[in-house]
Amino acid sequence: NAGVTQTPKFRVLKTGQSMTLLCAQDMNHEYMYWYRQDPGMGLRLIHYSVGEGTTAKGEVPDGYNVSRLKKQNFLLGLESAAPSQTSVYFCASSYQGEAQYFGPGTRLTVL
Amino acid sequence: AQSVTQLGSHVSVSEGALVLLRCNYSSSVPPYLFWYVQYPNQGLQLLLKYTTGATLVKGINGFEAEFKKSETSFHLTKPSAHMSDAAEYFCAVSDFPNQFYFGTGTSLTVIP
Numbered sequence: 001n002a003g004v005t006q007t008p009k010f011r012v013l014k015t016g017q018s019m020t021l022l023c024a025q026d027m028n029h030e031y032m033y034w035y036r037q038d039p040g041m042g043l044r045l046i047h048y049s050v051g052e053g054t055t056a057k058g059e060v061p062d063g064y065n066v067s068r069l070k071k072q073n074f075l076l077g078l079e080s081a082a083p084s085q086t087s088v089y090f091c092a093s094s095y096q097g098e099a100q101y102f103g104p105g106t107r108l109t110v111l
Numbered sequence: 112a113q114s115v116t117q118l119g120s121h122v123s124v125s126e127g128a129l130v131l132l133r134c135n136y137s138s139s140v141p142p143y144l145f146w147y148v149q150y151p152n153q154g155l156q157l158l159l160k161y162t163t164g165a166t167l168v169k170g171i172n173g174f175e176a177e178f179k180k181s182e183t184s185f186h187l188t189k190p191s192a193h194m195s196d197a198a199e200y201f202c203a204v205s206d207f208p209n210q211f212y213f214g215t216g217t218s219l220t221v222i223p
Binding site: 040045092 | 152155160210214
């Protein structure tokens with residue numbers, strides 16, 4: 001039982017490049033989330049999903065897209081990376097409104 | 112939308128002293144409440160949660176928190192701090208079923 005895993009762990013991009021972050025969970029959770037964590041700002045919700053094939057915007061969705069084609073996977077895409085997207089990205093999953101379980105994070109630097 | 116306020120972005124305690132981390136939330140209905148801990152370069156780990164029932168909740172590593180509806184508070188305590196408790200602590204609120212709101216975190220330093 002791996003819980004929540006994230007790929008990759010680290011990434012450096014140049015401005016304008018694109019990339020996809022992968023989140024996978026093996027707990028059969030319906031709900032999945034993408035957050036970014038920046039110093040002094042806590043966690044901010046980017047997008048979330050309440051089930052396969054559904055997604056919704058969170059607090060800071062601009063510049064990101066997501067897809068939930070399979071229940072266990074939640075992908076976060078950056079179409080044209082900007083330095084302001086330098087952050088640590090966390091994926092989480094939960095059973096409805098119960099506690100969230102977090103992945104180890106992806107450190108992204110955009111130059 | 113909910114909001115979560117953690118009083119004190121940095122808290123220092125001596126080893127063996129009481130740990131008290133404060134959390135207040137805004138909600139018109141009883142929410143689900145959580146405390147998470149984050150060690151350096153790691154993800155968030157659930158310490159404890161309140162959903163329904165007993166308002167004093169016990170978690171891992173000797174931590175506990177009390178839900179006080181009248182004060183809209185969910186403060187985290189531990190009777191005796193250990194060096195291993197040094198970490199970032201986040202309070203979170205869920206307004207069921209799908210939105211979670213996090214505080215900005217409190218960094219706990221334990222002084223030997």
